[in-house]
Amino acid sequence: MGALLFWGGLVGLEHLITSIFSSVASFAFLPLPLFILMGTIIFESGVGVLMVDALDKNLGRLPGRLSLISVGAGTLLATLTGVSTGSVAILGKGLVPEMEKRGYQKPMSLGPIVGSGALATMIPPSALAIFLGAIGQVSIGKLLIAIIIPGLLMAVLFAAYIIARCMLQPSLAPSYAVASIPLSEKLRVTARHILPIGIIIFAVIGVILMGVATPSEAAAFGVVACYFLVALHRKLNWQVVKKSAVSAIETTVMIFMIIAAAISFSRLLSFSGAITGLVKLASGLPVAPMLIIIASQVLVVFMGMFMGPNSIIMITLPIFMPIVLAFGFDAVWFGVIMLINVQLGLISPPFGMDCYVMKGIAPPGVTVGDVFRSAMPFLGLGLVAMAIIMAFPQVALWLPSVMG
Numbered sequence: 113m114g115a116l117l118f119w120g121g122l123v124g125l126e127h128l129i130t131s132i133f134s135s136v137a138s139f140a141f142l143p144l145p146l147f148i149l150m151g152t153i154i155f156e157s158g159v160g161v162l163m164v165d166a167l168d169k170n171l172g173r174l175p176g177r178l179s180l181i182s183v184g185a186g187t188l189l190a191t192l193t194g195v196s197t198g199s200v201a202i203l204g205k206g207l208v209p210e211m212e213k214r215g216y217q218k219p220m221s222l223g224p225i226v227g228s229g230a231l232a233t234m235i236p237p238s239a240l241a242i243f244l245g246a247i248g249q250v251s252i253g254k255l256l257i258a259i260i261i262p263g264l265l266m267a268v269l270f271a272a273y274i275i276a277r278c279m280l281q282p283s284l285a286p287s288y289a290v291a292s293i294p295l296s297e298k299l300r301v302t303a304r305h306i307l308p309i310g311i312i313i314f315a316v317i318g319v320i321l322m323g324v325a326t327p328s329e330a331a332a333f334g335v336v337a338c339y340f341l342v343a344l345h346r347k348l349n350w351q352v353v354k355k356s357a358v359s360a361i362e363t364t365v366m367i368f369m370i371i372a373a374a375i376s377f378s379r380l381l382s383f384s385g386a387i388t389g390l391v392k393l394a395s396g397l398p399v400a401p402m403l404i405i406i407a408s409q410v411l412v413v414f415m416g417m418f419m420g421p422n423s424i425i426m427i428t429l430p431i432f433m434p435i436v437l438a439f440g441f442d443a444v445w446f447g448v449i450m451l452i453n454v455q456l457g458l459i460s461p462p463f464g465m466d467c468y469v470m471k472g473i474a475p476p477g478v479t480v481g482d483v484f485r486s487a488m489p490f491l492g493l494g495l496v497a498m499a500i501i502m503a504f505p506q507v508a509l510w511l512p513s514v515m516g
Contacts, residue, residue: 114380128376135372139328140246145364146331147237150312150338152356152363154192157342160202163188166305169293175278176285178211179224180271186228187235187267188306191313192338195239196229196458197469203228204473212475219486220278220285222470226459226483227270227490229466233421233455234263237316237334240421241451242327243367247374248429250447252327253320254512258444259451260317262501262508266452269493277489308344312337321515367422374426381430394435401439402502405446408432409453409498416457420465424454448508449498456494459487 115124154160164185174180182203189199203225211221233240236256245252278285315333319325325333342348394404408428415424429450436446458466467483474483501507 114377114384118380118384131376131379132369132372135375136368138246140252141242141368141371142328143237143252143331144239144242144246144367145360146328146335147239147242148195148363148367149356149360150192150237150316150331150334151195151239152359153335153338153342153352154189155202156355156359157345157347157352159342159345159347160189160192161206162305162345163192163309164203164206166301169301170298170306174275175282175287176220176224176274177287178207178214178216179220179274179278179285182207182224183228183231183267183270183274186225186231187264188309190231190233190235190263191237191309191316196232196455196466199232200225200229200466200469201473204470208474215286217284218478218482219489220274221486222474222478222483223486223488223490224270224274226466226470226487227493228267229469230452230455230459230490230494231263231267233451234259234266236260236320237331238451239367240425240455241447243371243422244425244429244447244451244454246371247378247425248433248443248447248450250433250443251512254444254515255447255451256327257317257321257511257515258448258508260511262448262452262497265500265507266494266497269497270490273489273493305345308341312341321511323515370422370426374430377426378430386431390431390435394438401441404435404439405441405449405502408435409449412450412453413456413460413495416454416460416464418463419457421454421457424457425450442505442509444512445501445505445508449501452494452498452501456491459484459491 115128116122118124119127164181167185167188168181185203185207186199189202207225208221232238236259238256238259241255241259242252244250245255274285312334315337316330319333320327320330339348342352397404412424412428415428419427432450433443433446437443458464461467461484464484464487467480467487470483471478471480
């Protein structure tokens with residue numbers, strides 16, 4: 113409709129169609145399919161499950177032990193998959209049956225796993241961060257580095273909440289006798305299943321942080337590192353290669369179509385003069401600029417109840433980013449806040465996708481309502497992390513400032 117109205121009728125519609133290729137044929141988008149491929153390789157090979165088992169053998173007798181394992185494993189899986197639904201599926205299948213067997217109540221079995229899924233996009237590699245950076249024209253390299261500390265902050269908040277609540281309400285996560293694992297066995301599984309993850313972390317994060325590779329080159333390193341890790345576990349075969357590639361292609365095509373629509377939407381907004389008008393309106397309001405930023409995030413919270421992250425970014429970022437820049441705020445800082453907010457939409461009712469994934473793999477008797485109620489404290493902790501980053505921007509901006 114916008115093309116018909118603002119670009120000369122049918123000629124504008126033809127231009128819209130022919131611009132689809134030029135919208136996505138950009139070198140800046142190359143990390144996106146590669147990061148997605150990293151996640152599908154780990155998921156299809158089953159290496160993520162081995163990592164969770166290794167973490168289980170290393171954790172001692174802490175309050176809410178299995179819940180803490182889900183947070184720790186979610187953080188490690190975030191460095192491998194970058195997709196929240198994959199993380200929730202791996203953790204849910206591996207941990208929920210054991211939690212139910214040990215008498216864990218739903219707030220401490222379902223909630224931590226769903227909440228940990230949010231970490232998948234807050235620690236590189238993050239496909240959603242690439243998408244947000246491309247749509248908002250934010251430095252992708254800086255954004256990938258900027259989300260590391262906020263992601264770890266969220267993990268610490270989740271872990272602290274689990275320990276505190278389990279100490280106050282021990283019935284939520286009954287303690288149980290943990291089998292004694294010899295130190296030699298702990299060292300063996302750590303060396304075999306956890307330490308090799310450092311190869312992927314260095315291949316993706318380290319090379320960007322040192323300034324020796326672009327995000328696209330780092331993503332390629334990451335794919336090679338994932339294949340190497342899978343081969344190290346003797347799980348690399350033709351079926352894994354085929355399934356991971358097909359899954360990555362399907363997801364990439366879907367996201368590229370959304371990107372093409374988002375860029376066209378942004379062009380139409382600029383051509384119509386809507387962006388200029390909105391910037392003038394926002395800058396002329398008799399309120400502090402930070403209040404406008406907060407209002408924009410309240411709107412995103414509301415949209416997250418009904419829409420997916422990609423759609424929210426596509427609709428809001430072309431409008432918000434010019435206003436943010438007009439007020440003199442840092443684009444990377446705002447990108448981190450937006451990324452946390454849209455990811456939290458995946459666990460907010462009534463249409464949080466991660467919660468429905470959890471419901472699909474949960475034992476019989478678990479309702480969608482149970483999952484959403486269990487996720488609410490972690491949604492609140494995510495909002496607390498957003499508030500901290502708003503109040504102290506250096507939480508997000510310090511690491512990018514020391515990049516090579």
